[in-house]
Amino acid sequence: MSCIEKVADKHRSPIQTPDCLPLIRSLMEARSMSRKTLAAASGIAVSRLETLIDHDPDDSAVVTVAELRNIIAALDLDPLEVIIRADTFDLIADDDRDRFDPIIRLLSAIFREVSASVLRAAAELGSIEDPEVQPEWTPLLKDVILQRIVKEIAVEAGRRKRWILDV
Incomplete structure (x- = not known):
């Protein structure tokens, strides 16, 4: 089972929408993909996708x-x-x-290093007044950090004959 299936399979089927909506929105933002494009690419009707994304949390x-x-x-x-x-x-x-802990620990270490340098650079550019007082990053900074993390892991994974986990 791929890690995508493992992530999707947490609650088995179906998943209560409020649990996964932030993830879907975050993933859409990461790819700057419109709902119509995503609906076409995923094979989900636009109306169904909009229902999933825009529904009332009490539904x-x-x-x-x-x-x-x-x-x-x-x-x-x-x-x-x-x-x-x-x-x-x-x-x-x-x-x-337990299977994901080694990756999450590695991510955390890289994240701390990268986020500190990105926050310092952002503070120097004036986009964040004080990184210690205001730790919330803009979506752009988060994506820069995330891209760096994924790149670092890909580089590290390329050095190993077999990655920590079968993903």
């Missing part, structure tokens, strides 16, 4: 594992990026947490 709308898998596949994301974003929204199942 009982759900997204199936297949729909989530199609959305992630349509966005053509690196599986490690999906893990990072899924962990951010706490969508990795507890029973899979």
